[in-house]
Amino acid sequence: MNWEDTKEQNNFRAAVQNFIKDRLPQYYREKSKKPAGTALQADENGIQYHEDWQHDLALGSDEAKKGAKEWAEALAENGWSAPHWPKEYGGGGLSSMEQFIFKQELALNGAPLVGGSGVAMLGPTLIHHGTEEQKKEFLPKTLNGDILWAQGYSEPGAGSDLASLQTRAVKDGDNYIVNGQKIWTSQGHKATWFFMLVRTDPEAPKHRGITFVLADTRENGVEVRPLISGGWEHATNESFYTDVKIPISRRVGEENRGWYVGMTLLDYERSNITGAVELKKDIQSLIKFLKTEEGVKKSTVKDRASVKNKIVDHFIEAEVLNNFAMRIISMQAADQIPNYEASTSKVFGASVQQQLQQTGMKTFGLYAQIWDSLSKWAPMNARFTQNSVHSISRTIAGGTNEIQRNIIATRGLGLPRG
Ligand SMILES: Cc1cc2nc3c(=O)[nH]c(=O)nc-3n(C[C@H](O)[C@H](O)[C@H](O)COP(=O)(O)OP(=O)(O)OC[C@H]3O[C@@H](n4cnc5c(N)ncnc54)[C@H](O)[C@@H]3O)c2cc1C
Numbered sequence: 322m323n324w325e326d327t328k329e330q331n332n333f334r335a336a337v338q339n340f341i342k343d344r345l346p347q348y349y350r351e352k353s354k355k356p357a358g359t360a361l362q363a364d365e366n367g368i369q370y371h372e373d374w375q376h377d378l379a380l381g382s383d384e385a386k387k388g389a390k391e392w393a394e395a396l397a398e399n400g401w402s403a404p405h406w407p408k409e410y411g412g413g414g415l416s417s418m419e420q421f422i423f424k425q426e427l428a429l430n431g432a433p434l435v436g437g438s439g440v441a442m443l444g445p446t447l448i449h450h451g452t453e454e455q456k457k458e459f460l461p462k463t464l465n466g467d468i469l470w471a472q473g474y475s476e477p478g479a480g481s482d483l484a485s486l487q488t489r490a491v492k493d494g495d496n497y498i499v500n501g502q503k504i505w506t507s508q509g510h511k512a513t514w515f516f517m518l519v520r521t522d523p524e525a526p527k528h529r530g531i532t533f534v535l536a537d538t539r540e541n542g543v544e545v546r547p548l549i550s551g552g553w554e555h556a557t558n559e560s561f562y563t564d565v566k567i568p569i570s571r572r573v574g575e576e577n578r579g580w581y582v583g584m585t586l587l588d589y590e591r592s593n594i595t596g597a598v599e600l601k602k603d604i605q606s607l608i609k610f611l612k613t614e615e616g617v618k619k620s621t622v623k624d625r626a627s628v629k630n631k632i633v634d635h636f637i638e639a640e641v642l643n644n645f646a647m648r649i650i651s652m653q654a655a656d657q658i659p660n661y662e663a664s665t666s667k668v669f670g671a672s673v674q675q676q677l678q679q680t681g682m683k684t685f686g687l688y689a690q691i692w693d694s695l696s697k698w699a700p701m702n703a704r705f706t707q708n709s710v711h712s713i714s715r716t717i718a719g720g721t722n723e724i725q726r727n728i729i730a731t732r733g734l735g736l737p738r739g
Pocket residue numbers: 471472473474475476477478479480481482504505506507508556557714717718719720721722723724727
């Protein structure tokens with residue numbers, strides 16, 4: 322199979338490369354020099370966080386905030402802060418293959434994607450189901466970073482079986498009055514708005530009593546609390562709703578049709594090429610370090626041959642993940658909808674990431690016991706030690722491995738349910 326760019330694709334790739342060269346803010350140029358898979362930052366209490374684009378914009382230093390805003394605005398000029406949205410709504414109107422090339426180049430050059438779940442999920446939902454007022458109010462601010470969104474779907478008793486959600490919304494005049502709890506909300510401490518699924522009809526079959534609403538989390542009655550992971554990371558949150566008024570004008574789509582509204586995705590590129598590129602970079606930086614004097618000194622594992630073999634295995638696995646990405650994008654480019662293929666790539670990618678972190682730890686023997694990224698004894702700033710803990714959640718987030726395997730078994734392999 323020939324996966325070389327066509328002439329047009331090559332021209333588009335060159336345009337993206339030139340754009341990054343000209344417009345990437347200095348803040349991100351400096352950041353891109355840090356090795357891949359770098360350990361997380363920590364605040365004064367030792368709570369760790371990813372310095373991603375949302376963090377830079379909402380909670381970063383002045384320089385980080387400026388860099389994040391400048392980059393979002395530069396991308397927005399071309400519609401590239403939302404590559405898959407139609408042009409008429411400020412998006413790029415890019416084909417899936419162009420989105421693939423765009424994301425690949427951003428990942429290769431250490432330039433962040435912007436917009437988070439607001440661009441990836443909410444925007445397409447509003448474009449498809451929103452009123453004109455909602456589109457006018459929310460789409461431009463989502464594109465330029467004035468509003469950061471988080472996805473408030475999961476609840477303590479509703480994750481894999483999301484349609485069992487219980488957060489209750491009762492109509493009262495022009496408002497819904499919302500009571501309940503959401504959990505695991507990524508970016509919830511940076512976002513000011515949540516898009517949420519709430520139960521409006523408890524009597525209806527569970528998928529048919531759910532409504533999609535937009536909640537301003539700064540309003541009275543909403544409390545967002547951090548959930549600190551086993552690796553001291555603040556990535557997700559829980560939120561509590563006590564008699565929160567959500568105007569009916571902030572409902573998206575019809576009442577009780579929220580399940581179907583929430584499933585909307587416009588032509589979104591699903592290859593996870595960003596994950597494939599980052600995995601490769603991570604392996605390359607381990608290999609590079611092991612060739613340095615410090616690397617030789619700190620790779621104290623007794624059975625060097627087995628670690629060497631593991632690194633070779635990961636190198637091969639990274640190529641396989643890249644091929645999964647190519648396969649998925651080839652399907653999308655041919656107007657086919659990837660289904661179990663995306664699940665296969667997710668299970669495989671999560672597992673390779675986790676195993677790579679463990680191999681990194683094994684390589685460094687007792688040095689891998691050091692958690693503190695600033696310790697002079699910590700190989701590669703303790704990144705493999707830290708990331709071996711942080712990567713555990715990859716098995717769960719975005720649909721657990723068991724659920725993905727169910728999809729592969731039934732839709733991919735045609736095995737019977739149950
Ligand atoms: C880091 C992280 C970020 C997240 N971000 C968000 C977010 O931004 N917004 C949001 O709404 N949610 C988010 N989630 C929630 C995530 O979608 C759920 O955790 C996930 O869907 C699993 O649901 P659960 O935690 O309720 O586990 P459960 O569904 O209770 O699953 C428990 C165990 O049972 C297994 N299981 C369940 N059902 C089946 C089945 N039918 N067959 C076989 N095994 C099964 C699961 O695989 C799992 O091992 C996040 C989670 C994590 C860890």
